[in-house]
Structure formats: structure tokens, C-alpha cells
Amino acid sequence: MKKAARLKSILARREAVLMPGTPNALFANVIENLGYDCAYITGAGVTNMYLGAPDVGLITATEMTEHIAAIADSVQIPLLVDGDTGFGNAINVGRTVRSYERAGAAGIQLEDQVFPKKCGHFNGKGVIPTAEMVQKIRAAVDARADDDFQIVARTDAIAVHGIDEAIERAHRYIEAGADVTFVEAPETVADLRRVTAELPVPQIFNFVYGGKTPPVAHADLRAMGFGAALFANAALQAALLSVTDVLTSLRDEGSLDKVRDRLASFEARQQAVRKDDHDSLEKRYS
Template sequence: MTTPAARLKSILARREAVLLPGTPNALFANVIEGLGYECAYITGAGVTNMYLGAPDVGLITMSEMVQHIAVIAESVDIPLLVDGDTGFGNPVNTYRTVRAYERAGAAGIQIEDQDFPKKCGHFSGKAVIPADEMVQKIKAAVDSRRDGDFQVIARTDAIAVNGIEDALERAHRYIEAGADVTFVEAPDNLEDIARIAHELPVPQIFNYVFGGKSPPVEHETLKSMGYGAGLFANAALQAALLSVHDVLGELQRTGSLEGVRAALASFEMRQSTVRKPRFDAMEKRYT
């Protein structure tokens, strides 16, 4: 049986813009796997929003992310690409982060070249570290992995700071340092989106952010460009947030859920998603 890292490597190498939904918890990961997605992304922004109730401004810690990885990896069998922010420090910290992520069950890590504290890639006011410093983080990440197939994804946020030419130059340097995949964040026009996939020799990730800086791109267009994955990091969280707001707002106004029954998962769907039949079978077996 191939490892999760080998499966993720193979998926991205197809360059078919695999749909990569994000999850902040095991429940959403169960839904993603149950719907037949090949892989999932554990989103740092989503974990920060849902776990801390805070914005994506560099508040989540490495140990908190590792706890989430372990729980989610225990719940699903699909490979997990995990947000590693800036590596949570210098190259030595990055080395430790990769070891911890891999041990917890990640199949790959995404690290970025923002200065600390980092921000969501579609926020304003970002800053990036020197490319030389990021190169050393990538080298540390590559050296620290135990499974050679564990995917090291290098993200650059340089477009917003220095423009597309610097972002592409950085991506080339990160590939030379050993990155398996690169991720040029927040291109704001279709021409640059196409350039990224055409000019960089390794698989690329495009980040669909609803309401973000990048224009919407049809999935077939992204496939024709040869992207490795189309990332929907927080679509599930945004859908859940709107539903919770609407349902609890109706409850507050009317004291009833009758007007929002269509927005509620059935009792049966809820129990199926958390795999209650599996636990029932275990209980029966061991009783």
C-alpha cells in the first residue's frame, strides 16, 4: 500500500487541478472524504477562525496545528496537505515543524515566505522575508522529512509586495532549493495565473478565495493550464458560518426551527457523518 505522502505526490503530479477542499476539523474532513474527494487541506486560517475565533494574523501555534492534524488524520484515510504558515520561526523551527507534522499524519506541508506575524494571503499589509532566508527554510524542510515523498510546498506572497516578476523569481529559487510544488499566492489577473503554471517547472496550486484578490477561474481553464490543484481552503467554513448565522438568527427571532428546517442536516445525516454505525459495530463486537 502506498503512503499518504506518495498518494498526494501522485495526485499533484497529474496536473489536473485536483479539487482540494480545506477543513478546520475532523467533522468537515469526514464530509470531504465521504463525498469522494481524493485529498484535503488543513487550513491554518480555518483552524484559527474556528478554534480561536480569531482572524488569520499569525496567532495559531505549531503545537495547536499538530493537535488538529493528529485528530483529522485519525478520522480520515485521504492524504492531508497542511498549512505550515511560516514554518513557525527560522529554519531550525521549520525543521522541527516538518518532523512534527509528518509524525502527526500530514502528507505534505505548505510554508510561506511572509514575515512574522503572517497574514491571510488575501489581506493587505503583508511583508515578505528575503528570498535567501526562505531558501534555507525549504532546505531545512526537505532535510527533516523522513518519507522522501512527503510534499514540501513553497508559497510566496511576493506578488502583493514586489509584483509578479519577483514572485516568479522567488518560486524558481524555491524549486532549486528542493520544493516539490510551488504556490504563488493572490495573482490578480488571468494572464499572471497562466504565466505561473507555464513558467514554473513543478506542479502549482491556485487558491480560490471567495471574495479574495484573485479573479474566479473556471476549473476546466485551470486544468488546461496544468495546475496541480485548485485550493478551496475555507469554502466549507464559510458555508457553515452562513448557515449557523441564518439558523440561529431564525431561532432568536421566532423561537422555532420550523422556518429553517431545510438548512438543517437530518439526525441520520449527522450520525452517518460521524460514522456512528462503525462505533455501534465495535461496541457489539467487544461487548
């Protein structure tokens, strides 16, 4: 089964599949090695790690596509990829979809924020008119080569207009051809229940540690019928904390003696990058 079809099947189960986010191929390898069914390439994470900048619309389509290609080349699990606002109007969205699909994505998430966008859990967001986003979704659907390539339409309207408007927008996006919708940053469990109860296609739950949406037990998300439970930057935040702790100790102590338990072993590092596979290839072609 092709990766797009696999992602479609995973989301259609509505079992709130755990979908960790990755900003690079190394973390994607770890996700796959741990047995996850799919992963998410996070625009915020790529922006943070590649540019050292906040998620405020700075990453480009070209930079994202290069990351997709590297990650898709490294893992076999299907990848849903953050497409932000599509990097322009409906015409730009079509080109973005074609580029993402060629690079190895199994689906794209597009959002209805104004450009430059902001992290979904930042204040001060704005959204474009519903009709404009409908045309972007239509362009995305028309541009994909594989009908199973998943078009995920995200709305950030809760922050601007409230939950009723967000759900109404999601309905319009489904009518335009979105396979999945993603109502960003609900602030109550009651609103989360409304999302899955009132919208007919699979839904994305997005948990941002420290963000606006409350934590919900995985069993409850499954009971609500979410298609995926997205933890877009859990790996990045874990890595950032560990790097800070280890390098602080190195600065203060002049050695790694006090933080050895925070370091992956040399062997674990090589396993994460699948050095054994490369060794096998070297023997094969020597």
C-alpha cells in the same frame, strides 16, 4: 500506497484536483464521504473556528499539530497542511515538519511572509528575503522522514514586489528542494497562466471567495496544468452563513420551524461522524 506518495501522485497529474479545506475532523469526514481525493487543513480555518480570531499569525505549531492528528485519525485521504511561516526560523521549520509528519500530514505548505503572517488576501503583507526562505525550504527537505512528503513553498511576493519577483522566488525555492510551489494571490488570468507556464513543478491555485484572485473555471485550470485547485475555506464560509441564518431565526421565532430545510437530519449527522462504524466496534468488543 502511503498517503504522502498518494498526494505526490495526485499533484503530479496536474489536473487541478479539487482540494477543499477543512478546519476540523467533521468537515474532513464530509470531504472524504463526498469522494474527494485529498483535503487541505487550513491554518486560517483552524484559527477562525478554534480561536475565533482572524488569520494574523496567532495559531501555534502545537495547536495545528493537535488538529492534524485528530483529522488524520478520522480520514484516509491524504492531507496537505498549512504550515504558515514554519513558526520560526529554519531550525523551527525542521521541527514543524517532523511534528506535522508524525501527526499524519502528507505534506506541508510553507510561506515566505514575515512573522506574524497575514491571510494571503489581506493587505499590508511583508515577505522575508529570498535567501532566508531558501534556507527554510532546505531545512524542511532535510527534516522529512519520507522523501514523498510534499514540501509546498508559497510566495506572497506579488503583493509586495509583483509577479516577476514572485516567479523568480518560486524558481529559487524549487532549486532548494520544494516539490510544489504556490504563487499566492495573482490578480489576473494572464498571471495565472505565467505561473504554470514558467515554473517546472506542480502549482497550487488558491481561490478565496471575496479575495484577490479571480474565479476561473475548473476546465481552464486543468488546461493550464495546475496541480491542485484549493478552496481552503469554502466549507467554513458555508457553515458560518448557515449557522448565522439558523440561529437568527431561532432567536427571532423561538423555534426551528422556519429553518428546518437548513438543518442536516439526525441521521445525516450520525452518518457524518460514522456512528455505524463505532456501533460495529462496540459489538465486536462487547
